[in-house]
Amino acid sequence: MAEISIRKVSKTFGKTTVLGGVDLDIFNGEFVVILGPSGCGKSTLLRLIAGLEEISAGEIAIAGVVVNALEPRERGCAMVFQNYALYPHMTVAQNIGYALKVAGVARAERQARVEATAKSVGLTEYLDRKPGQLSGGQRQRVAMARAIIREPRVFLFDEPLSNLDAKLRVQMRHEIRRIHNRIGATSVFVTHDQHEGMTLADRLVVMNKGSIEQVGTPAEVHDRPASVYVAGFIGSPAMNFLPGQISLVRRGVLLENGTLIPLAQMPVLEDGHLVQLGIRPEHARLTPRGRGVIEAQVDMIEDLGAQRLCNLMFEDMPFCVLIEARPPLPAGTPVGLDIPAEHIHLFDAASERRIEIALPLPVAAPAEALTG
Amino acid sequence: MRRAHFKFSWIAAALLAPQLLIVFVFFYWPSAQALYWAFTLEQPWGGGNTWVGFDNFRKVLSDPYYWSSVRVSVIYALATTVLAIGMALTLAIFVDRQLAGYRAYRVAVIWPYAVAAPAVGLAFQFVFNPGAGIFSYINAVAPGWWDLSQNPWQAIAAIVVAGAWKQVAYSFVFFLAALQSIPRSLTEAAAMDGARPLRRMIDLQLPLLTPTFFFLLVINITDSFTDSFGIVDTLTGGGPFRATDLLVYKIYADGFRGFDYSGAAAQSIILMLLVMALTFVQFRYIERRVHYT
Known part of the structure; x- marks a missing residue:
């Protein structure tokens, strides 16, 4: 009880x-x-x-x-x-x-x-x-x-x-x-x-x-x-969001500028469903220009000591990546971004609720609820 | 805080002059005059005086009427202070707890402070009149029971009630401010600790009011020594048979009715020293000692 x-x-x-x-x-x-x-x-x-x-x-x-x-x-x-x-x-x-x-x-x-x-x-x-x-x-x-x-x-x-x-x-x-x-x-x-x-x-x-x-x-x-x-509230620095729509044919999320971000598994949604794609700064990866799925530009880099916070601009949207190395990247440098499919979160654009991609993991209940 | 320093200028002097003039004419000059008269024997109709040293003080302090005046002044001071502080505290607690109608009487309670003492005395003259008003009904049942022109204790009670009524407002404002400055979370913490409203008042609110309480105690006592003239003059005229002859009233009566300028001056000096001592106690001890951080 x-x-x-x-x-x-x-x-x-x-x-x-x-x-x-x-x-x-x-x-x-x-x-x-x-x-x-x-x-x-x-x-x-x-x-x-x-x-x-x-x-x-x-x-x-x-x-x-x-x-x-x-x-x-x-x-x-x-x-x-x-x-x-x-x-x-x-x-x-x-x-x-x-x-x-x-x-x-x-x-x-x-x-x-x-x-x-x-x-x-x-x-x-x-x-x-x-x-x-x-x-x-x-x-x-x-x-x-x-x-x-x-x-x-x-x-x-x-x-x-x-x-x-x-x-x-x-x-x-x-x-x-x-x-x-x-x-x-x-x-x-x-x-x-x-x-x-x-x-x-x-x-x-x-x-x-x-x-x-x-x-x-x-x-x-x-x-x-x-x-x-x-x-957006849990996790620091906050998760990045990219608006787009589901493309069943190309098996991914189509961003507004035509970039496709591939998904590992497709959610049960119709073609063209509007979504928000979320990726945490620690999961996105910086790549040389032309080698990632997204092309972005360096805005500024903040050194946190143990890690670097790369603030990028993708189109007009800020995008944040957490990296270990200290790359010499002056402002304005074009870079590529890799977005690993296994770390992508999908949210319905209208309701802002989560859309499950993978099979749901078993929910851990508190020990008390199981025994008592 | 940084202090501002000004060079002497004629404009500054001109701006200060009216205030200085008022203080000089109505305080320093009369005080100096009283001090001088207290050590001389002044002729009632003018025309010279004689230096007598401490004779006036000796005479005043050996006068049984003076000591009875001291006694009734102390009774008056303590009674009005206790009554005024008690009433003010009760009202302030009601207002603080926002009992029904508190907005209306929060304002109403402050008004009496704006009424001048003689007006208060006049108002209570009607209230306590044995032939009209509330007490005439009692006198109709028990003829002659209430008459402040004959019964000394009734006369004292009347000036105490009138004096306290006037003082309540001032104390109320301070108590209310003090109560409202007690953080709400303290009351809530005590509620969580299991204390009911009355218990919270005794254990929490009253102890936290101690600094305010001592401040008001001194202020009220001082005020009752100096600000009671108007009430006594209009309500009882010092009678019956000197029963309400407070120190400040006796000074007036001896000086301007009995033409004993020198004796009245000596009494003024004693009263002034008493008030100065109370003020000293106020600033030196109470303001510093009783407060919590």
């Missing part, structure tokens, strides 16, 4: 619809990351689960109980906020122990649990400090500890790492995943950072404009994006 079950949930603020009929099942012990740009409704969805916003329509159940009408304290969720939301007038120990104090846990037990929790996140030396005297990373740990100590059924994270610097963000990311592995509580993590999503998630939920675009493991979402939107 799903730990959190979201059924046709929508949320409107006045006349603005923020979420339009979202369906999602989150399984017991799973780490789910909700990924999307700002304004896509991901934080709203999390706040609906937490009970900080009222559900406009639909139903949310936690552990089989419909929670629509329940107060946040009755839902068994703990939340880590983006700006930590630590109580500024309380010490670290008081911050961590506040939930227990409200719950009426005896002082001695409270103190023991605060100390144990603080130890598990490395805060033992800071228990008597006020949040104002802590660094960003330490405050983040206090916020984590405050959530952990309640032993909640569900952890909710609202972009908790976005205020940290890059190095600390990676470190805290690892720590959050380690804590999840140790405690095993169901976790829902909201972020706009695809690296956080890819690395933390058991399952990734990609959202756009108030609805879910795709749900799947990070590998599934990356390798078989369900829409143009997901394909």
Whole structure:
């Protein structure tokens, strides 16, 4: 059974619809990351689960109980906020122990649990400090500890790492995943950072404009994006898109300038069907002029250290290729491009949904769903 | 911040002159005069004075009426401050929680601050009048029960209520601003931690209001010492039998009714020192100590 079950949930603020009929099942012990740009409704969805916003329509159940009408304290969720939301007038120990104090846990037990929790996140030396005297990373740990100590059924994270610097963000990311592995509580993590999503998630939920675009493991979402939107959002640098139409006779996609890009297998579509052909920068290959399937020109080359990012112009469209070598290619140099058929993604031009070319791979379900 | 430096210019002097003139005529000159009179014996009808040193102060401080005035001033200051801060806090919490109709009374609550003290006193003169208004009904049931011209404690209660009513607005504005500057996520975090609204108020909002609370405490006490003249003068005239003879009112009564310029000047100096001390406490200790980062 799903730990959190979201059924046709929508949320409107006045006349603005923020979420339009979202369906999602989150399984017991799973780490789910909700990924999307700002304004896509991901934080709203999390706040609906937490009970900080009222559900406009639909139903949310936690552990089989419909929670629509329940107060946040009755839902068994703990939340880590983006700006930590630590109580500024309380010490670290008081911050961590506040939930227990409200719950009426005896002082001695409270103190023991605060100390144990603080130890598990490395805060033992800071228990008597006020949040104002802590660094960003330490405050983040206090916020984590405050959530952990309640032993909640569900952890909710609202972009908790976005205020940290890059190095600390990676470190805290690892720590959050380690804590999840140790405690095993169901976790829902909201972020706009695809690296956080890819690395933390058991399952990734990609959202756009108030609805879910795709749900799947990070590998599934990356390798078989369900829409143009997901394909463009996941992966860095972003996927290249070339508009064209299906040519059954020539077994490929005919681009607008007459270039044919051959496909390994033909999708079940009529001749002339309009499509978007997608290819990731790491999969396209640079060739000498006249030896590839496409002719393009160098616009500029960005050196990333380990790799080079070749920004090309094909007709009037930018096209990006990731290469290992450091070729001397000044701007304006004509080059060829090879587009390997096995790495091509096809999307319907009208609906922007994915068109399957090869036989679908078996979908990996979360372990919990199979056993439980 | 970089400070701007200006060279002396006649335009700058001309622009400053009106303000300086006002401050000089209405503050420095009278203060200096009061200081001089406090150490001399001034004749009521003019015509010379005698240097008497600290005699005026000795006389004031050994006068039992002065000490009863100090006592009633302290009662007035504490009572109006507690009442005003309490009312202001309650209203501010209602407005902050956006209870029904908050938009209307958010504005309404601020208005009394714009009313001058004598006008407040006059308005409450009607409210507390034993022969007309609300209390006439009580007096109709229990004849003579309410009369602030005879019952000292009723007279004190009347000026306290009027004074507090006037102070509520100021404190309300500050409390509301402070409440609204508490980040929403803090309240939400406390809600997630299981605290109900009342619990959140006690554990979270009130402690975070402490700096504002101390600021308002000093401001209100200072104001109740200096800004109470109009209310006392219109509402009770210091009576009955000096029961509402606050320090600032006693200065006026002794000076301009009793023609004891020297005694009144000495009292002025004492009151001025008291207010300066309170202001010093305000800036030196409270503003620095009680705040959270």
